[in-house]
Amino acid sequence: MTIVKTLMPALALMAPLPLHAQTASADAQTSAAAAVDPARLAAAQKLLGEMMPPERRQAMVEGMLRPMMANIQRGIMQSPQIDSALQSNPQAKPILQNYMKAQMEQAITMLRENMPGMVDAIAHAYARRFDAKQLADLRKFFATPTGKAYLEKSITIMSDPDVAAWQQKLMKQSMQHAQQDTKDLVAKLKAANSKNGSQ
Incomplete structure (x- = not known):
């Protein structure tokens, strides 16, 4: 197996680098189309x-994203398949x-x-899920010492050793x-190509 074939799955995993690898459900897609109450949106x-x-949004988001992505990269580099392929071709390591x-x-x-679009989308999501009173209660909580501590510390969760090891x-x-x-995909594509060629 060539190193390119070995690395292809890693490259496919890295390409999107999603913040959350989740597929939207039918319910979520339906709720996304629902109108948002202006009062709830303003509260959100x-x-x-x-x-x-x-003034802190960029630093907060990067504080969560960079450690998560670094964990993903380390996981790829430590994969037995990738490690073996890179040992057989050391020049490929810096390229990867x-x-x-x-x-x-x-x-x-x-x-x-x-970022502006992301914040606006999150505001709409909050407005669909919480009423004005709940949003006000959340504001009160985040104004407390515990709430402020949560906001300050939560962005460091992805760099926690246990979270990093799990990722x-x-x-x-x-x-x-x-x-x-x-491998299965390549085999199926070859079979389909052979079948199509024989017709």
């Missing part, structure tokens, strides 16, 4: 203004590392450029599945 916007002050670094910076830049373990498992899934 005030809440987000306190939870994520405009540069690729992953570029993907991280590209994702950060994209998020930074789309890296998950990425190694994903790599194993991706390797097998890629």
Whole structure:
């Protein structure tokens, strides 16, 4: 197996670098189309203004995103399949590392450029899920010492050693599945091509 074939699943896993790898459910898609009460939206916007002050938003989001992405990268590099492939071709290691670094910076830049849209989307999401009183209660909580401590410390969760270890373990498992899934896909495509060619 060539190193390119070995690395392909890793590259596929890295390409999107999603903040949350979740598929929208039918309910979520339906609620996204529902109109938002202006009073609830205004309350949600005030809440987000306190939870994520405009002058700190970029640092807060990057504080969560960068450690998460670094954990993913370490998980990929520590994968037995990738490690074996890189040992057989040492020149590929810096290429892969540069690729992953570029993907991280590209994702950060994209998020930074789309920050206003992200905050607006989150405000709408809050407005659909919480009424004005609940949003006011949340504002009161985040004004308390405990609430302020939560906002300050929550952005460091992704850099916690236990969370990092879990993410890296998950990425190694994903790599194993991706390797097998890629082989299965190639086999199915070859079979389909052979069948189509014989007709």
